[in-house]
Amino acid sequence: MVRLSLEELYKEVILDHYRTPRNKGRLDPHDVMLERNNPLCGDELELYLRFKGDDIEGITFDGKGCSISLASASMMTERVEGLGVKDATALAESIKRMMAGEEEGDPDLIGDLVSLKGVVKYPVRIKCALLGWNTLLEALEEGSGRKPE
């Protein structure tokens, strides 16, 4: 028997980002727009990025999905705005490892995002939490291939 506490999954910060998402909507102008979904559950996400040099100058998201996928995406945009491509990539990789249970997550690096860790105990929901981050990694790769200004 596995008793889980919903409070671990639905932490206040997650509910807050779900109810009041940050950086939601289209970003214009943008350098990269990617649309990705979770085929199993129907979560849909659009991610917009604008770069200034090697830094993420602007990032927004839009889409439909459960609280975990939308809150994760919202928190992600807040956290990576202003970061360099390299740092953002490292952060996304770290979050993925944390969600895979491979690492605890460096508090200095991930900050508030540590609240996503509760999802690890809900294996079917991990893909919800990672939709935004996986899309970000793809977008960063696409963005890093663009022509310098």
Add this chain to the structure above:
Amino acid sequence: MPLDAEVVRKDFPILETQARGKRLVYLDSASTSQKPRQVIERIVAFYENENANVHRGVYELGERATAAYEGARSACGRFIGAGSHRSIVFTRGTTEAINLVRFAWARSRVHEGDEVLVTEMEHHSNLIPWQLLAHETGATLRHLPIDDAGKLRMDLLEEFITDRTKLVCVSLMSNVLGTINPIRALADAAHSAGALILVDGAQAAPHMRVDVNELDADFFAYSSHKMCGPTGAGVLYAREHLLEEMDPFHGGGEMIREVWPDRATWNEIPYKFEAGTPAVAQAVGMGAAVGYLEGIGIDAVRAHEQQITAYALGRLADAGAIVYGPSDVAERGGTVSFNLGAVHPHDMATIVDQEGVCIRAGHHCAQPLMRRLGVPATARASFYIYNTNEDVDVLMEALDKAKGWFG
């Protein structure tokens, strides 16, 4: 005799287990049903007393295995009103049965310019095979629309079934909306146009009386695991003359008569379509599931589910849920898809899971239908013989908690 769910529940060992420390409330039978002791014990008995390959051994054990396997075939035919065991092909399930028709019948008979008609409410398993067929043959795939109540637009039939139509593929009961479709009217229209009709019976066969002759179905597919039987078994019914004319499906042992280095002739039907050692124990288990449901009485199954569905629809309406599909239980089965306020179906499923309640959340393998309904996902509760109004009450209390988190 009416079904007493409390008595039926005692046949299902899994219902004595707990989920998240609570009484297990299993409301996902449209996905797969639970298994009664009678079926589980039949499978064990087969392995303990009858196991051998079928149609091969000259020894007594082989005869026993073959008798069990063929007995199951007869039961599965009888269950859907098929006249002869020759029209019953064992498959891995409904999906394989539909793909069998695609490969062995449709591929050499559907050509560029022809049309295959599906409906807007089909499960991917009765859509993707026909998309693939259309791509490889150049045929056109058309989709009969549904109305806002989740019923097929039968008024458009003349427009959608024409002399170009070669095959009509439709489910008897929707796995999302619960809608029971007017198969006979569709079959009549198809036959008048010179087309055949394939009926996906995966959702219907476990829950309501099916007679392939009354439906006038050319092909009818259904699965064991949704009707108290094991996974890995299913049936394709087809008219005998069609099976006679059809190409083989898989090549291998059992399906042949005579083999030369460069050619072969085919076994008689239905064995022509059963290459390799079949899932014997699973088929025997499926036959036992038929026997189990016949013992309860399929009409009693249907009546019980109508009662519980009516109760659930009432409770969901009171809670302010949006329910997709017909509201009249005479027109629908016990599969109820819904959304509840701002609570996303995934969050709903996670929260009710904490109360021991198993519901499905997502697109239910019917993405085009989700788009038609204008929602990314729904929650789905589906009822069977072992569910009670109390299960519905537990669900509703759990949904209340979900609303508490996200309301």
